[in-house]
Amino acid sequence: MSAPRVEADLARLHHNAHHLVARLGGRGISVTGVTKAVLGSPEVAATMRAAGIARLGDSRIENIEGMRRAGVPGPFTLIRSPMPSQADRVVASADVSLNTEAAVVRALSAAAVHRAATHMVVLMVELGDLREGILPGDLLEVALLVESLPGVELHGLGTNLACQSGTIPSDRNMAELTDLVGTVERAVGRRLDRVSGGNSANLPWVLGDGAEPGRIDDLRLGEAILLGREPVRRTPIDGLHTDAFTLVGEVIESKRKPTQPWGELGQTAFENQAPGERPGRAPEARPADGRLRTIVALGEQDTDPAGLLPPPGCRVLGASSDHLVLDPGPNDFPVGSEVRFQLGYGALVRAMTSPFVATVWTGAVPGPGAARG
Numbered sequence: 001m002s003a004p005r006v007e008a009d010l011a012r013l014h015h016n017a018h019h020l021v022a023r024l025g026g027r028g029i030s031v032t033g034v035t036k037a038v039l040g041s042p043e044v045a046a047t048m049r050a051a052g053i054a055r056l057g058d059s060r061i062e063n064i065e066g067m068r069r070a071g072v073p074g075p076f077t078l079i080r081s082p083m084p085s086q087a088d089r090v091v092a093s094a095d096v097s098l099n100t101e102a103a104v105v106r107a108l109s110a111a112a113v114h115r116a117a118t119h120m121v122v123l124m125v126e127l128g129d130l131r132e133g134i135l136p137g138d139l140l141e142v143a144l145l146v147e148s149l150p151g152v153e154l155h156g157l158g159t160n161l162a163c164q165s166g167t168i169p170s171d172r173n174m175a176e177l178t179d180l181v182g183t184v185e186r187a188v189g190r191r192l193d194r195v196s197g198g199n200s201a202n203l204p205w206v207l208g209d210g211a212e213p214g215r216i217d218d219l220r221l222g223e224a225i226l227l228g229r230e231p232v233r234r235t236p237i238d239g240l241h242t243d244a245f246t247l248v249g250e251v252i253e254s255k256r257k258p259t260q261p262w263g264e265l266g267q268t269a270f271e272n273q274a275p276g277e278r279p280g281r282a283p284e285a286r287p288a289d290g291r292l293r294t295i296v297a298l299g300e301q302d303t304d305p306a307g308l309l310p311p312p313g314c315r316v317l318g319a320s321s322d323h324l325v326l327d328p329g330p331n332d333f334p335v336g337s338e339v340r341f342q343l344g345y346g347a348l349v350r351a352m353t354s355p356f357v358a359t360v361w362t363g364a365v366p367g368p369g370a371a372r373g
């Protein structure tokens with residue numbers, strides 16, 4: 001099989017998605033399955049839908065268009081505020097988009113009117129993480145604008161925490177979102193359809209003891225389904241597989257070498273360490289000690305090497321664009337053999353995005369009968 005490649009186990013993904021749908025359903029919360037880390041893969045998207053995920057979300061309209069072309073059942077939410085230049089594509093392919101700017105909503109309205117369509121708008125509220133969102137004090141004005149525009153409908157409110165500044169979802173900020181729902185509903189005179197409380201970082205809060213979900217009825221989950229972890233402390237979530245994805249690389253060199261470099265030392269390919277900060281050795285002072293070093297044909301162009309978890313006993317010593325240097329420990333990795341790595345979120349995103357990394361689907365997805373629950 002070709003290397004490097006990501007092996008993705010659809011049965012494990014199905015299990016993760018189904019497990020989260022069941023646990024959150026018990027709290028009155030449905031799941032938007034987020035596919036951006038896998039570039040809107042139709043295989044992953046269809047698996048999520050088969051597992052009971054209510055709808056799909058992606059940050060890029062290209063991915064949503066691709067899923068639609070592949071026949072994946074929606075509905076689809078664009079979870080990044082649309083670029084005004086893409087308003088027409090957004091209205092054409094996304095049922096819902098998350099929004100923070102009046103100018104963008106106006107562009108969506110114009111595009112929807114042109115297409116004789118209705119596009120649903122969720123307004124994102126800034127609750128402290130300082131990424132996207134309307135400040136609470138400005139929310140009502142934008143909500144009333146959406147109400148007044150043709151072609152767009154105010155579908156609900158949402159927020160996103162943890163991604164930019166690490167703000168942790170809590171009873172306090174989630175209660176603030178519920179309060180804002182009440183304020184907007186009183187102003188528009190009807191009930192909002194969707195209150196999207198956040199991403200995988202909301203899980204420790206919502207699955208914890210005594211959490212009060214209030215009006216929150218949706219979470220947008222990517223990492224928790226794909227990697228079985230919550231992003232706040234990156235701890236595994238009970239009952240989920242953390243190894244649905246594996247990155248496989250091929251060994252291209254295996255030699256016993258001195259443990260220290262020699263010659264005058266300057267900067268390395270991916271570090272900005274100033275020359276002279278590291279000890280160099282004269283070639284004649286080359287150390288006589290030696291250890292096995294394994295080079296895998298993988299690098300910064302394929303993944304985030306810092307986000308790789310190597311096999312037990314093995315250590316990543318460093319990486320450049322296309323060489324990953326390992327201390328194999330007790331393992332035997334001859335030239336031509338394969339080394340398997342578990343991935344963190346950043347490593348997965350980059351591997352899925354690299355044109356050099358193939359994706360191989362494994363694991364049978366249970367039939368539709370098994371997806372109910």
Ligand SMILES: *Cc1c(COP(=O)(O)O)cnc(C)c1O
Binds near residue numbers: 036059198201220231
């Ligand atoms: C990426 C993203 C998500 C999903 O985040 P995970 O941590 O992968 O669950 C949800 N909402 C928004 C707005 C996002 O950008």
